[in-house]
Amino acid sequence: MNIFVCVKQVPDTETKITPTSDGSFIETSSIKWIMNPYDEFAVEQALLVKQANAAANITVVRVGSVKDTEALRTAMAMGADDAILVEAGDNLDSYSIAKAIKGAIDKTGKKPDLVLAGKQAIDDDALQVPQILAEMMNMPGVSVIVGFELAGTTLKVKREVEGGALEVYEINGPCVLATNKGLNTPRYASLPGIMKAKKKPMAQHSLADVGVSDADRRVKYSGFKLPPEKPAGKKFDATDAAKQKDVVAQVVGLLRTEAKII
Amino acid sequence: MDFSLTPEQREIKELALKFARNEMIPHAQEHDESGKFPSDIFKKAWELGLINTCIPTEYGGTGFSALDGVIICEALAYGCMGMNTAFMANDLALLPIVIGGNDEQKKRFLTPFTEQFQIASFCLTEPGNGSDAGGIKTSFKDGGDHWVVSGEKMWITNAGFADLFVVYGTIDVNLKHKGISALVVDPKSPGVVIGKKEDKMGHRASDTRAVTFSNVKVPKENMLGKPGEGWGIAMATLDHSRPLVASSAVGGAQRAMELSIQYAKERIQFGVPIAKHQAVQFMIAEMGMKIEASRLLVHKAASLCDKGEKNTEIASYAKALAADSCMQITTDAVQIYGGYGYSKEYPVEKLMRDAKLIQIYEGTSQIQRLVMARELLK
Numbered sequence: 159m160n161i162f163v164c165v166k167q168v169p170d171t172e173t174k175i176t177p178t179s180d181g182s183f184i185e186t187s188s189i190k191w192i193m194n195p196y197d198e199f200a201v202e203q204a205l206l207v208k209q210a211n212a213a214a215n216i217t218v219v220r221v222g223s224v225k226d227t228e229a230l231r232t233a234m235a236m237g238a239d240d241a242i243l244v245e246a247g248d249n250l251d252s253y254s255i256a257k258a259i260k261g262a263i264d265k266t267g268k269k270p271d272l273v274l275a276g277k278q279a280i281d282d283d284a285l286q287v288p289q290i291l292a293e294m295m296n297m298p299g300v301s302v303i304v305g306f307e308l309a310g311t312t313l314k315v316k317r318e319v320e321g322g323a324l325e326v327y328e329i330n331g332p333c334v335l336a337t338n339k340g341l342n343t344p345r346y347a348s349l350p351g352i353m354k355a356k357k358k359p360m361a362q363h364s365l366a367d368v369g370v371s372d373a374d375r376r377v378k379y380s381g382f383k384l385p386p387e388k389p390a391g392k393k394f395d396a397t398d399a400a401k402q403k404d405v406v407a408q409v410v411g412l413l414r415t416e417a418k419i420i
Numbered sequence: 421m422d423f424s425l426t427p428e429q430r431e432i433k434e435l436a437l438k439f440a441r442n443e444m445i446p447h448a449q450e451h452d453e454s455g456k457f458p459s460d461i462f463k464k465a466w467e468l469g470l471i472n473t474c475i476p477t478e479y480g481g482t483g484f485s486a487l488d489g490v491i492i493c494e495a496l497a498y499g500c501m502g503m504n505t506a507f508m509a510n511d512l513a514l515l516p517i518v519i520g521g522n523d524e525q526k527k528r529f530l531t532p533f534t535e536q537f538q539i540a541s542f543c544l545t546e547p548g549n550g551s552d553a554g555g556i557k558t559s560f561k562d563g564g565d566h567w568v569v570s571g572e573k574m575w576i577t578n579a580g581f582a583d584l585f586v587v588y589g590t591i592d593v594n595l596k597h598k599g600i601s602a603l604v605v606d607p608k609s610p611g612v613v614i615g616k617k618e619d620k621m622g623h624r625a626s627d628t629r630a631v632t633f634s635n636v637k638v639p640k641e642n643m644l645g646k647p648g649e650g651w652g653i654a655m656a657t658l659d660h661s662r663p664l665v666a667s668s669a670v671g672g673a674q675r676a677m678e679l680s681i682q683y684a685k686e687r688i689q690f691g692v693p694i695a696k697h698q699a700v701q702f703m704i705a706e707m708g709m710k711i712e713a714s715r716l717l718v719h720k721a722a723s724l725c726d727k728g729e730k731n732t733e734i735a736s737y738a739k740a741l742a743a744d745s746c747m748q749i750t751t752d753a754v755q756i757y758g759g760y761g762y763s764k765e766y767p768v769e770k771l772m773r774d775a776k777l778i779q780i781y782e783g784t785s786q787i788q789r790l791v792m793a794r795e796l797l798k
Contacts, residue, residue, distance in 0.1 A: 227427075228430075228431070231427065231431060232431070235431065346435060346438065346439065346468050347431070347435055348435075348467070348468045348469050349432060349435065349468060349469030349470060349473075349482050349484075349492075350469050350482055351469075352428060352431050352432060352435065353428070353482065356428060
């Protein structure tokens with residue numbers, strides 16, 4: 159059984175993001191990189207499948223810069239068997255990333271039985287790669303999964319929909335699944351796991367190696383800037399009962415004329 | 421000279437910090453209040469390989485360097501200095517076996533610690549001698565095929581939960597340092613009496629007790645090194661463990677600084693966050709400076725250890741500077757928090773109580789200065 163897990167390396171959630179001085183991208187020199195938290199659920203799910211099928215092989219795939227390889231190393235320290243890194247800039251669009259992942263999987267010569275990815279990356283929040291990848295690989299795809307049950311060759315997955323309801327899918331055969339919080343509790347990479355990960359193989363390709371060129375770009379970033387700062391909120395003092403009527407009138411007036419929400 | 425950590429060391433640090441944030445910090449206050457031993461957290465840390473980092477790979481350990489060890493220890497102390505004392509005590513107790521034990525003893529005593537979760541205690545201090553460790557009175561009498569151990573030990577970390585003791589005693593009190601020897605003792609042996617848990621100012625999660633030995637028979641094959649080699653083993657152990665203890669002070673100080681920065685940015689006085697006031701800024705600047713200096717010394721002391729070079733002087737610098745800085749930094753953290761800092765509802769007063777012990781155990785800040793002076797005035 160061949161399992162592929164797509165992971166992205168994203169800035170740590172506590173990072174203060176600043177655009178570069180020319181606004182072409184964000185400042186990356188002082189960023190601490192982590193594995194995208196939603197991808198941790200994907201890695202954990204793959205490991206749970208492997209626990210029940212010892213013969214399963216887990217390959218983690220990442221498209222991004224080589225500067226730090228934290229996400230891949232962490233996945234291997236958690237228990238993934240090997241890794242593929244497709245070297246690319248950090249501001250690739252979703253289409254190119256999906257194409258690069260497909261190219262990298264094809265290049266292994268292995269037939270994927272299961273492809274897992276986090277439902278979104280917390281940096282650009284595009285929520286696109288798993289769906290595009292499923293389409294490109296001609297496989298069924300389900301996103302936002304919170305339940306996973308594999309019995310023989312039949313896979314039952316649960317997916318969250320609006321209003322808290324769950325959709326249940328039964329899938330036979332290879333598929334692409336995008337994981338959400340609540341699916342499982344990702345394990346820690348143990349220290350012996352970290353030491354073992356050093357010896358696990360990591361293949362490295364260029365974008366050209368996996369058949370991706372600049373012509374594949376569907377989206378180009380035109381600039382990065384911080385959102386304007388929110389002006390301070392207004393406070394109204396209504397402790398004096400005698401003045402409450404006036405205060406309410408004033409608030410209602412401002413909601414109409416200034417905030418324009420009523 | 422390169423001050424950067426290797427990619428593996430960065431990962432190890434991240435893992436230990438993640439563990440500290442998710443598993444230790446949320447329970448630190450509760451264990452501080454109740455004094456309950458954090459068995460579950462201890463075991464979880466062991467499962468991840470964060471405990472017993474000194475055991476070499478030949479005996480089933482992770483074979484981490486002393487530098488790796490201090491990186492882990494700093495992160496765990498960041499989570500809770502008290503819990504970390506319990507964790508660190510395992511390394512302190514196993515180090516004499518790593519340093520002074522023969523191959524058979526290492527297999528017999530160290531390997532079980534890698535196979536299942538076990539706890540160890542280092543029994544050196546006695547009621548009548550702390551800093552003057554050479555004045556040990558616990559006696560080891562030759563009983564033919566065994567040693568007979570009698571005496572009293574004090575402030576023994578993990579004593580109530582230990583599966584193994586390393587006990588220092590003397591074969592002849594008149595021989596002074598040359599009589600001191602080290603034995604591995606099973607805490608369940610007849611004649612071992614474990615005292616009540618001490619009610620301490622800080623490090624309340626760690627289990628500290630007196631232990632009394634009355635004619636306890638210990639097999640001769642449990643002696644580390646030869647009779648009279650115990651002092652050398654104890655001193656070599658402390659050269660390894662001082663950087664470790666120093667790193668725990670750095671971890672506690674780092675936590676105090678982060679809390680101070682966070683609070684100073686939130687707390688508004690005179691219409692601005694107190695972080696805008698120079699008096700507060702200076703306290704925070706001082707914290708950063710002392711933490712960085714302490715950490716560099718700790719890393720140097722550990723690196724010397726890994727190279728097999730003598731680190732006595734540097735390790736004492738590291739221990740004293742880190743411990744004294746941690747005391748100052750945690751005290752200033754309480755100052756920055758003001759009235760709230762003095763309340764148990766906020767986390768900084770615990771840090772201040774915990775910091776105090778690091779100036780005392782494993783060689784007081786004064787003893788460290790004696791060691792430094794002795795090295796400098798040679």
